[in-house]
Amino acid sequence: MRSCLFSLTLALLTASPLVGQSSVTGIRNLDFGVVIRGVQTSVSPNDPVRSGRFYVRHVLNRQVQVRFTLPTQLARVAGGANLPISFGTTDAVAKGTAPTSNPLTFNPNNTQTFTLVSSADFYINLGGRVSPAANQATGAYSGTIVLTCTFF
Amino acid sequence: MRTTTRVSAVLAAFLSLGASAAMAQSANITATANVYQAMTITGARTLDFGNVFPGVAKAIGVAAATSGRFDLTGQASANVDLTFTLPANLTSGANNLPIGSWTGCTNATNTTTGCTAFTPSAAATASAFSAAGALFVWVGGTVTPGAAQAAGTYTGTVTMTGVYF
Numbered sequence: 209m210r211s212c213l214f215s216l217t218l219a220l221l222t223a224s225p226l227v228g229q230s231s232v233t234g235i236r237n238l239d240f241g242v243v244i245r246g247v248q249t250s251v252s253p254n255d256p257v258r259s260g261r262f263y264v265r266h267v268l269n270r271q272v273q274v275r276f277t278l279p280t281q282l283a284r285v286a287g288g289a290n291l292p293i294s295f296g297t298t299d300a301v302a303k304g305t306a307p308t309s310n311p312l313t314f315n316p317n318n319t320q321t322f323t324l325v326s327s328a329d330f331y332i333n334l335g336g337r338v339s340p341a342a343n344q345a346t347g348a349y350s351g352t353i354v355l356t357c358t359f360f
Numbered sequence: 361m362r363t364t365t366r367v368s369a370v371l372a373a374f375l376s377l378g379a380s381a382a383m384a385q386s387a388n389i390t391a392t393a394n395v396y397q398a399m400t401i402t403g404a405r406t407l408d409f410g411n412v413f414p415g416v417a418k419a420i421g422v423a424a425a426t427s428g429r430f431d432l433t434g435q436a437s438a439n440v441d442l443t444f445t446l447p448a449n450l451t452s453g454a455n456n457l458p459i460g461s462w463t464g465c466t467n468a469t470n471t472t473t474g475c476t477a478f479t480p481s482a483a484a485t486a487s488a489f490s491a492a493g494a495l496f497v498w499v500g501g502t503v504t505p506g507a508a509q510a511a512g513t514y515t516g517t518v519t520m521t522g523v524y525f
Contacts (some may be wrong), residue, residue, distance in 0.1 A: 232387045240393035242438075242524045249393070260389045282391055291393060338393050346435060349393045356386040 229267055229328070230359040236261035238334055238353060243291075246342035253301040253313075253335035260334035262355045268328045273321045273358040276300070279351035282338065289345035295336045304330040396435035397493070399522055405429040407499055407518065412457070415507040421500045422465040423472040428499035430520050431470075436493040438524055441484035442466075445519040450503065452512035459516065461502040470496050480518075486525075 238260030243249045251258045266272050281290035300316035303309050304327035314320045316334055324330070332355065407428030412418050420427055434440065444464075449456035465475035468490030478485045480499055489495050499518060 230383060230385065232385050234387040234389035237389050238391040240391070243393045243395050244398050245395060246398070260391065262387060262389065279391065282393055291395065293391060334389075336391065340393075340395050344395050346395050346397055349395060351391045353389050353391055354386055355388075356384060358382055358384045360382050 229265060230357075231265050232355055232357040233263045234261075234355070235263050238336060240336075240338050243338055243340055245340050245344045245346070248337055248339045250337040251335045253299055253333040255335065260336075260353060262332045262334075263329065264332065264357055265329040266324055266357075266359050268324055271321055271323050271360040273319060273360070274302075274332065275319045275356045275358075276316045276334070277354035277356065278316060278336075279353065282349035282351040284345055285348040285350060289347075289349075291344065291349045292339045293336055293351060294339070295334070299335040301333045302330055303333075396438055396524055399432065399434035399440070399524065401520060401522055402431045403428075404431040407501060409503050412503055412505050412509075414505050414509040417502055417504045419461065419500070419502040422463050422475070422477070422498040424500065427472075428518060430497040430499070432489070432495040432497065432522055433493055434489045434495070434522070435524065436489060436491050438489050438493075440487050440489060440495065441523045441525050442478075442480075442487055442497065443482055443484050443521045443523075444480040444499075445482065445517075445521075446480060447516035447518065450514035450516040452510065452514040455510040455512060455514070457509060457514040458504045459501055460504070463500040465498045467496050467498075468492075468494060472498055480520075484523075 238251060239258045240249050240251055241258065253259050264272060278295050279293055282293050283290055295316050297315040298313050300314050301311050302314065302322060303311040306327035309326045405428055407420060408426035409418050409420055410426065446462055447459060450459055462480045464478045464480040465472055466487045467475035487495060497520065
């Protein structure tokens with residue numbers, strides 16, 4: 209009876225996800241650079257320098273649900289003004305690290321679930337656009353973008 | 361009976377642990393932008409060689425009263441790359457007057473005294489606006505008329521482009 213109990217316990221423990229293998233890391237900021245007053249400026253998620261980028265790692269054949277918390281304004285660092293920012297339906301791209309992985313464009317305003325079939329890790333790139341007013345206060349602006357991953 | 365009950369309780373505990381497979385993590389990045397005022401560039405003065413004689417090259421330096429000049433306004437203290445599209449010839453109808461040996465100079469104020477020399481070209485020259493958002497650029501060059509250069513008024517276009525960086 210005791211040996212039966214131990215065997216059952218081992219079987220249940222190995223069925224759980226390996227927690228240490230699951231992580232999400234922010235690795236590049238979304239940088240619009242110089243933006244001219246009155247001129248809307250976009251960054252493509254495919255921009256290799258300016259797009260935002262996250263790295264996600266989990267377990268092959270498992271699922272990951274991703275959800276962005278996106279700002280609607282960037283705050284002027286010196287205070288006193290906000291810069292509108294928006295994200296379109298094609299402003300996020302996910303791609304696994306395997307050579308056979310194909311990029312998947314998705315809407316960062318919606319929750320998305322991925323099943324990891326070609327690699328246990330992948331990158332998510334994020335683009336967007338800022339819309340400075342004609343009389344936008346000059347200076348540096350910033351805001352925080354959060355990616356929450358739920359690992360199954 | 362007691363053994364069966366203990367096993368059931370243990371099984372229930374392990375099953376409840378195995379059912380909590382979802383785990384959430386978050387990470388942040390920052391979105392950044394630097395808002396500048398728009399740049400304006402004005403062709404303020406024509407590069408004028410005046411009277412030129414066949415077979416006699418003539419140079420106009422940046423400090424000359426007839427050197428060309430561009431006036432720029434933009435974001436205070438911002439860096440700017442300057443590039444030029446320069447003619448190889450001035451033209452008068454079908455006649456060409458070779459021009460080259462371009463010279464340039466930049467300054468934050470409207471004087472060539474103490475200006476920073478450079479060679480205008482298609483390659484970028486880095487400069488910067490003053491704290492007041494001003495920049496002045498002077499252009500000189502040399503025309504080389506041939507010995508049989510046809511008489512006439514010769515003209516050409518010098519284009520300067522500025523880009524923030």
